[in-house]
Amino acid sequence: MNKKGIILGIESSCDDTGVAILKNGTELLSNKLASQIDFHREFGGVVPEIASRKHLEIINLLIDRALKEAGMGFKDIDAVAATKGPGLIGALLVGICVSKTISFTYDIPFIGVNHLMGHIYANFLTYPELKPPFIIMLVSGGHTEIILMKDYADYEVIGSTLDDAAGEAFDKGARVLGLNYPGGPSIQKESQNGDELSIRFPQALKGKNNFNFSFSGLKTSLLYYMKENPDASICNAAASYQYAVVNVIVEKVFNAARKNGINKILFAGGVAANNNLRIKAEEKAKKWGYRVYFPAVSECTDNAAMIAKAGWYKYQNNLIEGLDCNVYPSLSVSEL
Numbered sequence: 001m002n003k004k005g006i007i008l009g010i011e012s013s014c015d016d017t018g019v020a021i022l023k024n025g026t027e028l029l030s031n032k033l034a035s036q037i038d039f040h041r042e043f044g045g046v047v048p049e050i051a052s053r054k055h056l057e058i059i060n061l062l063i064d065r066a067l068k069e070a071g072m073g074f075k076d077i078d079a080v081a082a083t084k085g086p087g088l089i090g091a092l093l094v095g096i097c098v099s100k101t102i103s104f105t106y107d108i109p110f111i112g113v114n115h116l117m118g119h120i121y122a123n124f125l126t127y128p129e130l131k132p133p134f135i136i137m138l139v140s141g142g143h144t145e146i147i148l149m150k151d152y153a154d155y156e157v158i159g160s161t162l163d164d165a166a167g168e169a170f171d172k173g174a175r176v177l178g179l180n181y182p183g184g185p186s187i188q189k190e191s192q193n194g195d196e197l198s199i200r201f202p203q204a205l206k207g208k209n210n211f212n213f214s215f216s217g218l219k220t221s222l223l224y225y226m227k228e229n230p231d232a233s234i235c236n237a238a239a240s241y242q243y244a245v246v247n248v249i250v251e252k253v254f255n256a257a258r259k260n261g262i263n264k265i266l267f268a269g270g271v272a273a274n275n276n277l278r279i280k281a282e283e284k285a286k287k288w289g290y291r292v293y294f295p296a297v298s299e300c301t302d303n304a305a306m307i308a309k310a311g312w313y314k315y316q317n318n319l320i321e322g323l324d325c326n327v328y329p330s331l332s333v334s335e336l
C-alpha cells in the first residue's frame with residue numbers, strides 16, 4: 001500500500017507542545033513547538049500539573065498556526081497522529097483528547113504513536129532513504145536503550161540502563177553543578193571552556209561484555225567530588241562529566257553494532273543533540289568504517305514532526321487505532 005496524504009502530528013508527552021503537518025511522508029509543511037521550560041526551570045525539573053495546564057492553554061492556538069502556515073484547514077487533513085505514551089499522564093491526555101476530537105469531528109483516522117518510535121523516526125525525516133538493518137542508540141530524558149532493528153516492525157532491545165537514563169544523568173549532574181534545567185544543553189555549554197580529562201569520573205559497565213548502562217553512580221561521584229572540592233572549576237567538572245557519559249555511550253553502541261555485524265548506527269532522543277556525542281561518534285565511525293546518523297539537532301528533542309513521521313509509517317501499514325486508544329504513561333519501546 002502506498003497512500004498519499006496529509007498527517008497532522010501532535011506531541012504533548014512532557015514539557016513541549018508540538019504540532020506538525022507532514023505531506024506524503026516527506027514534506028514538512030509546518031512544525032510548531034511551544035516549550036514550557038521557563039515555567040518549570042525554577043523547580044529544577046518538569047512539574048506534571050503545570051505541564052498539563054500549559055499544553056491545554058496553547059494546543060489549539062498551535063494547531064491553528066500550523067494549519068495557517070500549511071495553507072490548509074482541518075478538512076485537508078487525512079489522519080491525525082498523536083503521542084499515546086510514554087510520558088506524563090495528564091500531558092499525554094491533552095494531545096490525545098484533542099486528536100481524537102479532530103478525528104471524530106472530521107471523520108479521519110486517529111493514530112496513536114509511541115513517543116520513542118517518534119524519536120527513532122526523526123532520523124527518517126533527515127535521511128528519507130535510510131533502510132534497516134541498523135543499531136539504534138536511544139538516549140532521551142527517560143530512556144537509554146540499544147535496539148537492534150532488522151526491519152521497521154522487527155526490532156529488539158539488546159541493552160538498556162539499569163538505573164538512570166543518559167538525559168537524566170545530564171539533568172541530575174547539572175543540578176549538582178548549579179546549572180539550569182534542562183541539564184544536557186547547560187552541561188554542553190559549560191563544557192566548551194573545560195578540560196574533559198581533568199577529572200576521572202567512573203564510566204560504569206564500560207568494557208563489560210553486555211550492552212547495559214548505569215549512570216546513577218556517576219552522578220553520586222560528581223556530588224562527592226563537588227563536596228570535597230567546593231572551589232572546583234565548574235566547566236572542568238561539566239566537561240569531565242560529559243566525557244564520562246558520552247564515552248560509555250559510544251563504546252557500548254559501537255560494540256553492539258560490531259557484535260551484530262551491522263555498520264549503521266542511528267542515534268535518537270534528546271541526548272543525540274549533544275555536540276560532543278556527535279563528534280565522538282563521527283570520529284569512531286570514521287576509524288571503524290561505520291556510518292552514524294543523527295536527526296537534525298532541533299528534531300532530537302521532543303517535537304511533533306517525528307510523531308507525524310512515525311504516524312505516517314503506521315498509516316501506510318494500516319496500524320490505526322480506534323478512538324478507544326488510551327494513553328500509556330509507561331509504554332515501552334517494543335510496543336508499536
Ligand code: KG4
Nearest residue numbers: 140141142167182183184270271274301302
Ligand atoms: O528526548 P527528550 O527531548 O525528551 C524525552 O523524551 O525524555 O530528551 C530530553 C533530555 C533531557 O534530559 C535533556 O537534558 C537532554 O535530553 N538533552 C541533552 C541535550 N539536549 C537535550 N543532553 C545532552 N546534550 C544536549 N545538547
Ligand code: ZN
Nearest residue numbers: 115140301302
Ligand atoms: Zn522525548
